[in-house]
Amino acid sequence: MTNKKFVNTKNVENHPDGNYNSVISNIQKDGVCPFCPEQLKKYHKNPILEETENWLVTNNMYPYKNAKHHILLIHKKHIESLADMSEKAWIELREIALKAVDRSKIPGGTFFIRFGDTRFTGASVSHLHAHLVSSDPDSPTYGPLLTRIG
Numbered sequence: 001m002t003n004k005k006f007v008n009t010k011n012v013e014n015h016p017d018g019n020y021n022s023v024i025s026n027i028q029k030d031g032v033c034p035f036c037p038e039q040l041k042k043y044h045k046n047p048i049l050e051e052t053e054n055w056l057v058t059n060n061m062y063p064y065k066n067a068k069h070h071i072l073l074i075h076k077k078h079i080e081s082l083a084d085m086s087e088k089a090w091i092e093l094r095e096i097a098l099k100a101v102d103r104s105k106i107p108g109g110t111f112f113i114r115f116g117d118t119r120f121t122g123a124s125v126s127h128l129h130a131h132l133v134s135s136d137p138d139s140p141t142y143g144p145l146l147t148r149i150g
Helices: 018-030 037-043 087-104
Strands: 048-051 055-059 067-075 110-114 129-135
Touching: 048 087, 055 087, 067 087, 087 129
Parallel strands: none
Antiparallel strands: 048 055, 055 067, 067 129, 110 129
16 A cells, blocks of 8 residues: 555645644655554554444544534544445444443534545545534534535
């Protein structure tokens, strides 16, 4: 998989944490996928909250602005297409998403999967993963939770 671009540096311009841009640039220079299990600990310092046969669950190190909760569900095998997910992985995804909602006591939120060409997804990493995000409308500094898609 050498010469493969695992990150898209063009999809980081609106990220509120300027450090994120630097991290993504370094990952691009390293030429590795930061979400593959053998690389994840190098680039992602938050603990793994749950691990199944097909998934890793963790809090995003760089949550979206105004997110009270931003949980990543990362497919353990490097795949980029929904078609490459096994039936068991789909079932596990539902199970771990429900556990994450329960564990974090999330009363409502948004759940989406990033897959395929990052030019269309808005993702900075081309490794199939899902986001579970929730805002905090009761916060005095409440604002909309926005993300790039495409």
